[in-house]
Amino acid sequence: MGRVAGPGKADLGILFDPTSVAIVGASEDPGKLGSHVMRSLLNGGYKGALYPVNPKRGEVMGMPSYPSLSKIPGEVDLCVMVLPAERILGQIRSCISKGVKGVVLATSGFKEVDDPRGEALQAEVGKMATEAGIPIVGPNTFGLVNRHADLNASFTPEFGLLKKGGVSLVSQSGGMCHLVAFLSMRSGIGFSKIVGLGNRCNMDFGDLIRYLHGDPATKVIALYMEGIDDPRPMMEEARRCNGSKPVIAYKVGSSTVGDSASRSHTGSMAGDHLAYRGAFRQAGILAVEGTEELLDAAKALAMCPLPQGPGVAVVTGQAGPAMAACDVCEREGLRVVRFTSETQRKIYALLPPFSLRDNPVDMGPAWYNMAALKGVIEAAIEDNGVHSVLLLMTYASANAGLAEGLVCMLGDERWQKPVVACMTAPPGVWDGEIERLEGMGALVNLPTPERAARAAAALWKARSLMASPVPVRTMGP
Amino acid sequence: MGRVAGPGKADLGILFDPTSVAIVGASEDPGKLGSHVMRSLLNGGYKGALYPVNPKRGEVMGMPSYPSLSKIPGEVDLCVMVLPAERILGQIRSCISKGVKGVVLATSGFKEVDDPRGEALQAEVGKMATEAGIPIVGPNTFGLVNRHADLNASFTPEFGLLKKGGVSLVSQSGGMCHLVAFLSMRSGIGFSKIVGLGNRCNMDFGDLIRYLHGDPATKVIALYMEGIDDPRPMMEEARRCNGSKPVIAYKVGSSTVGDSASRSHTGSMAGDHLAYRGAFRQAGILAVEGTEELLDAAKALAMCPLPQGPGVAVVTGQAGPAMAACDVCEREGLRVVRFTSETQRKIYALLPPFSLRDNPVDMGPAWYNMAALKGVIEAAIEDNGVHSVLLLMTYASANAGLAEGLVCMLGDERWQKPVVACMTAPPGVWDGEIERLEGMGALVNLPTPERAARAAAALWKARSLMASPVPVRTMGP
Numbered sequence: 001m002g003r004v005a006g007p008g009k010a011d012l013g014i015l016f017d018p019t020s021v022a023i024v025g026a027s028e029d030p031g032k033l034g035s036h037v038m039r040s041l042l043n044g045g046y047k048g049a050l051y052p053v054n055p056k057r058g059e060v061m062g063m064p065s066y067p068s069l070s071k072i073p074g075e076v077d078l079c080v081m082v083l084p085a086e087r088i089l090g091q092i093r094s095c096i097s098k099g100v101k102g103v104v105l106a107t108s109g110f111k112e113v114d115d116p117r118g119e120a121l122q123a124e125v126g127k128m129a130t131e132a133g134i135p136i137v138g139p140n141t142f143g144l145v146n147r148h149a150d151l152n153a154s155f156t157p158e159f160g161l162l163k164k165g166g167v168s169l170v171s172q173s174g175g176m177c178h179l180v181a182f183l184s185m186r187s188g189i190g191f192s193k194i195v196g197l198g199n200r201c202n203m204d205f206g207d208l209i210r211y212l213h214g215d216p217a218t219k220v221i222a223l224y225m226e227g228i229d230d231p232r233p234m235m236e237e238a239r240r241c242n243g244s245k246p247v248i249a250y251k252v253g254s255s256t257v258g259d260s261a262s263r264s265h266t267g268s269m270a271g272d273h274l275a276y277r278g279a280f281r282q283a284g285i286l287a288v289e290g291t292e293e294l295l296d297a298a299k300a301l302a303m304c305p306l307p308q309g310p311g312v313a314v315v316t317g318q319a320g321p322a323m324a325a326c327d328v329c330e331r332e333g334l335r336v337v338r339f340t341s342e343t344q345r346k347i348y349a350l351l352p353p354f355s356l357r358d359n360p361v362d363m364g365p366a367w368y369n370m371a372a373l374k375g376v377i378e379a380a381i382e383d384n385g386v387h388s389v390l391l392l393m394t395y396a397s398a399n400a401g402l403a404e405g406l407v408c409m410l411g412d413e414r415w416q417k418p419v420v421a422c423m424t425a426p427p428g429v430w431d432g433e434i435e436r437l438e439g440m441g442a443l444v445n446l447p448t449p450e451r452a453a454r455a456a457a458a459l460w461k462a463r464s465l466m467a468s469p470v471p472v473r474t475m476g477p
Numbered sequence: 478m479g480r481v482a483g484p485g486k487a488d489l490g491i492l493f494d495p496t497s498v499a500i501v502g503a504s505e506d507p508g509k510l511g512s513h514v515m516r517s518l519l520n521g522g523y524k525g526a527l528y529p530v531n532p533k534r535g536e537v538m539g540m541p542s543y544p545s546l547s548k549i550p551g552e553v554d555l556c557v558m559v560l561p562a563e564r565i566l567g568q569i570r571s572c573i574s575k576g577v578k579g580v581v582l583a584t585s586g587f588k589e590v591d592d593p594r595g596e597a598l599q600a601e602v603g604k605m606a607t608e609a610g611i612p613i614v615g616p617n618t619f620g621l622v623n624r625h626a627d628l629n630a631s632f633t634p635e636f637g638l639l640k641k642g643g644v645s646l647v648s649q650s651g652g653m654c655h656l657v658a659f660l661s662m663r664s665g666i667g668f669s670k671i672v673g674l675g676n677r678c679n680m681d682f683g684d685l686i687r688y689l690h691g692d693p694a695t696k697v698i699a700l701y702m703e704g705i706d707d708p709r710p711m712m713e714e715a716r717r718c719n720g721s722k723p724v725i726a727y728k729v730g731s732s733t734v735g736d737s738a739s740r741s742h743t744g745s746m747a748g749d750h751l752a753y754r755g756a757f758r759q760a761g762i763l764a765v766e767g768t769e770e771l772l773d774a775a776k777a778l779a780m781c782p783l784p785q786g787p788g789v790a791v792v793t794g795q796a797g798p799a800m801a802a803c804d805v806c807e808r809e810g811l812r813v814v815r816f817t818s819e820t821q822r823k824i825y826a827l828l829p830p831f832s833l834r835d836n837p838v839d840m841g842p843a844w845y846n847m848a849a850l851k852g853v854i855e856a857a858i859e860d861n862g863v864h865s866v867l868l869l870m871t872y873a874s875a876n877a878g879l880a881e882g883l884v885c886m887l888g889d890e891r892w893q894k895p896v897v898a899c900m901t902a903p904p905g906v907w908d909g910e911i912e913r914l915e916g917m918g919a920l921v922n923l924p925t926p927e928r929a930a931r932a933a934a935a936l937w938k939a940r941s942l943m944a945s946p947v948p949v950r951t952m953g954p
Contacts, residue, residue: 036874156874158903175795178871182901226800252800255807290927291801318652323703323729330732394655397513397633424659426635450767
């Protein structure tokens with residue numbers, strides 16, 4: 001069960017930015033994965049050369065098809081394989097002859113099956129590729145995605161619909177990549193890279209973290225883990241990110257049944273949950289406890305400057321959501337601070353008496369007043385005790401113009417401290433404005449006050465985990 | 478600060494099913510709440526008589542307007558008031574003369590403001606209405622909604638877009654009612670009644686719980702609470718529901734700042750959070766810790782039969798989501814049981830070898846096989862150790878037809894045990910099929926595996942809190 005040595009210093013960039021991709025097992029039959037991979041690459045807008053390989057066809061989906069890898073006229077950077085397991089070893093040999101630089105091995109039937117031959121085959125594939133310096137994603141993976149290169153080397157074309165952004169996800173489960181993607185389509189999270197590690201025959205979390213650490217398009221590294229044989233390389237690579245790029249991890253397998261499922265799923269023990277938690281903390285990895293928490297934290301970390309302390313100002317249109325958020329703030333280590341008298345004076349001047357003008361600040365009857373809202377947020381941000389702002393605004397018929405007003409009012413302005421918002425409205429009503437506010441870098445929006453508070457807390461936790469002070473940077477998508 | 482005595486045995490049904498509604502302060506000016514209330518009632522499809530009252534106008538939004546309540550020719554069951562606070566006392570007198578049976582008092586400027594005159598005014602209004610036997614919702618409320626009567630007596634027309642169903646929400650915060658409504662529009666939760674209690678001048682949680690307990694359209698009572706002066710009547714009414722109708726509560730105000738916000742917000746102390754938790758348990762109220770948890774539990778309780786034990790079977794298309802769900806199951810008191818050998822035999826016969834066929838059951842390569850999926854679910858449901866089923870299916874291009882297949886396969890069949898699902902797909906892809914599956918009563922769908930597991934756990938917790946065994950009922954929307 002020992003981990004096969006990784007591909008060493010192999011340039012993983014070629015996996016994500018290939019100039020050409022061969023699809024071994026390309027097909028038009030919708031019952032075959034090869035057809036879905038073809039559609040992913042064709043519909044995704046990939047600009048490089050595509051070479052379908054299928055000895056039985058002259059063309060596949062309107063593209064000339066090649067009988068074998070060796071017959072492809074040009075160079076092949078990335079090879080996606082969707083053939084039965086028993087044919088993979090021969091194809092890896094062909095990849096080596098052809099000088100292929102990276103492989104996505106979507107095929108299953110390796111270490112995850114209940115048959116020792118699967119494990120033996122995987123070991124042989126891994127050894128051969130490693131000796132040739134070829135990194136393999138998989139086997140038993142859905143594939144990989146690089147949104148910034150319009151590359152969808154997976155069997156699910158819908159990954160091409162994801163927004164582009166700064167989150168990169170490395171996952172031990174393809175199912176979780178799909179879940180995360182579909183949730184993200186509803187909440188505006190932008191992705192850089194997504195990789196399903198599958199059975200990790202010669203690449204593991206550590207290799208990907210090392211690569212993503214150096215990848216300028218990746219603002220935050222998000223991990224979904226079930227358990228790995230030797231977590232040390234991963235922890236070391238994560239520790240190297242410390243101080244420059246946040247790493248967050250959702251580790252499942254705390255339950256006894258989950259543990260046995262993991263063993264079958266990707267051929268590894270889920271291991272001791274508590275030991276992982278301790279190791280994460282030492283490596284500066286922010287541990288989260290659910291899919292949505294992973295996504296919310298990743299979104300905030302990719303889009304916000306890091307706060308320099310736990311002080312939070314809560315600016316709200318309604319008292320109820322603010323109370324819910326304050327509970328979470330306090331539970332998660334943020335402090336709803338008392339404003340300085342200077343800040344208090346500024347806010348008192350902006351709001352009518354009888355509204356709640358301490359922290360939380362209830363805009364109450366002044367929620368239609370954009371200048372007052374902007375003034376309150378600015379006053380809070382200028383307060384030295386405030387390190388981040390929670391902005392909670394729930395739609396009502398009487399404040400329908402609030403989101404548009406905020407867009408107009410803010411212009412290109414960017415705040416030096418994170419503004420984590422929960423602006424909620426009926427579907428379709430504020431969606432465009434919220435997208436614009438996020439695109440402008442004015443704020444990051446979460447679906448509930450509690451999740452906004454938890455994301456704000458994640459920003460401060462991530463900052464606390466970092467060893468050295470980080471330079472203040474402005475917000476940006 | 479003592480609680481004004483409630484309206485006693487007044488029939489609260491008249492608030493939710495009035496044959497006529499007067500709007501005192503009706504307006505066409507979009508800057509006035511009176512215009513939003515008019516739109517709510519007109520657009521909501523309310524079938525009863527509407528009487529706008531505005532002495533300055535002959536008509537409002539195409540309807541004849543009356544100079545005062547007394548000039549209205551017919552009887553007035555419900556009166557919605559959106560006038561400034563100083564004019565309310567006179568209008569309550571008019572209501573009494575006219576024989577109005579219930580009032581929604583949207584006006585603010587009462588106990589919630591930092592001026593003793595507000596509190597005094599509220600006490601007077603409450604006393605007068607109580608002596609006349611008139612229940613008042615408010616003051617300082619957004620209003621009330623009865624989806625089954627197409628009645629939207631609130632200042633937010635969008636409540637009329639909510640799906641009809643079995644959840645009734647009683648909330649101390651209008652902001653939270655809005656938040657809950659907008660979240661629900663994205664997740665298919667169906668409502669019966671929604672009430673913003675506001676300052677509770679002569680009606681409190683206890684009165685509403687008593688009414689909803691006897692309301693056949695309400696399957697589950699959901700409470701959002703900040704804190705009340707005397708929780709005993711509420712706890713007593715909730716205890717009376719025990720064994721017949723689930724009551725769930727989200728209580729905020731655990732933080733010290735939240736506590737002071739609550740005092741200002743609805744004029745009451747948030748009180749001791751832990752004391753509330755204990756009282757909830759004694760009263761058989763299921764306590765939840767967030768807006769989404771409240772909604773998820775309410776949705777499941779409104780749509781599913783209650784499980785008779787903690788045993789859960791996990792049927793999944795992908796191992797990762799199942800592991801995440803199993804962690805939550807175990808943490809929340811469910812047991813991922815070992816199947817009987819009989820069940821195991823049935824499942825082995827349905828699935829290919831090499832897939833994970835114990836609990837969790839990974840459909841793996843058989844995810845396109847609807848007969849196998851149905852057979853596995855049925856085998857699990859027939860297992861005496863299984864009390865509920867978690868069904869986790871994530872879309873991939875290769876299983877796109879799964880949701881439709883499930884709809885066709887199930888027909889009108891209903892299972893005797895709850896099936897809590899997490900079927901996820903890109904927006905728009907499976908939405909219609911999931912709605913049909915929920916409408917058929919086949920399952921209840923939640924957005925993540927963790928939330929599905931937590932909702933399944935809430936079903937069992939709600940069952941555990943009930944004093945006596947409940948009859949098995951089939952699922953239904």
